[in-house]
Amino acid sequence: MADNTTEDDLRHLRxxxxxxxxxxxxxxxxxxxxxxxxxxxxxxxDHNRVAGGDHTRHPxxxxxxxxxxxxxxxxxxxxxxxxxxxxxxxxxxxxxxxxLGRIVYASSSEQLAGWLxxxxxxxxxxxxxxxxxxxxxxxxxxPYPVLAEEVRTLHRRFxxxx
Ligand SMILES: [Zn+2]
Numbered sequence: 001m002a003d004n005t006t007e008d009d010l011r012h013l014r015x016x017x018x019x020x021x022x023x024x025x026x027x028x029x030x031x032x033x034x035x036x037x038x039x040x041x042x043x044x045x046d047h048n049r050v051a052g053g054d055h056t057r058h059p060x061x062x063x064x065x066x067x068x069x070x071x072x073x074x075x076x077x078x079x080x081x082x083x084x085x086x087x088x089x090x091x092x093x094x095x096x097x098x099x100l101g102r103i104v105y106a107s108s109s110e111q112l113a114g115w116l117x118x119x120x121x122x123x124x125x126x127x128x129x130x131x132x133x134x135x136x137x138x139x140x141x142x143p144y145p146v147l148a149e150e151v152r153t154l155h156r157r158f159x160x161x162x
Contacts, residue, residue, distance in 0.1 A: 005104075005141060012036055012082040013106045015045065017150050019059070020084040023047035030154035031085050033059035035067060035100075038078035043067075059083065060091035064098040076100050084151050085112055086142060089126055089134050096135035103131060105142035107151040115152050119159045 012034050019032025031048040044066045046059035060083055067076050076099045081087075086105040087095060095103065109128035116123075131138050 005144075008040060009082070009104050009141070010144070010147075012042075012080075013084075013104060013144060013147055015042075016082050016084040016106060017147055017154075019045055019047040020151060020154050023049075024154050024158055027051050030151070030158055031059055031083070033063055033081060033083040035063040036080045036082065037075065043071075043079065056090065058088065058091050060087050061094050064091065064094035064100060067100055068098045073099055080104060084147075084154075085109070086140075087131050087134075089129050092129070092131045092134035092138070095131075096138065102139045102141070105140070106144050107148035108143045111143060111148055111152070112155065115155050116159075119156065119161050121159055 015034050016032040019034070020030035021032075023032060024030040028051040029048045032045070033047070034045040035043045037043050044063055046062045048059055049057040060081060063081060067079065071079065078101055080102040081095065081100055082104045084106050086107065086109040087103065088109065109130065113128050131140050
């Protein structure tokens with residue numbers, strides 16, 4: 001559980017879980033993310049879109065590229081990325097290169113790795129690392145146990161276990 005968590009943070013995280021559910025229901029892996037401006041405006045949201053075969057189509061990567069094309073460096077630094085699951089190294093790197101601000105995640109990469117191992121899912125080709133291993137200056141918060149449990153249920157459903 002993280003410090004300085006607000007009701008707004010939890011509301012945005014719940015939206016991420018909804019987006020992850022939408023991904024699952026459209027046959028994709030359950031991950032969802034929201035990009036929020038300093039004033040609380042939701043700028044963009046997305047969910048995982050890897051079912052077509054392009055495994056770089058993670059929502060955090062899409063939001064980083066969205067921000068790079070539309071926001072000033074100051075706006076990016078002041079924005080927050082909310083996500084149902086902690087960034088993978090690719091998305092953490094994109095976040096760092098684009099200069100986005102705080103990251104708030106519902107469930108951690110470590111939790112996900114544990115859940116997938118439990119389900120007997122083969123390890124992915126890219127190692128899971130904490131965001132700060134990739135972006136040392138990142139400001140991160142998470143995981144949040146109640147929401148993480150919901151995310152766990154989505155992953156179990158995706159792998160046919162719930
Ligand atoms: Zn990713």
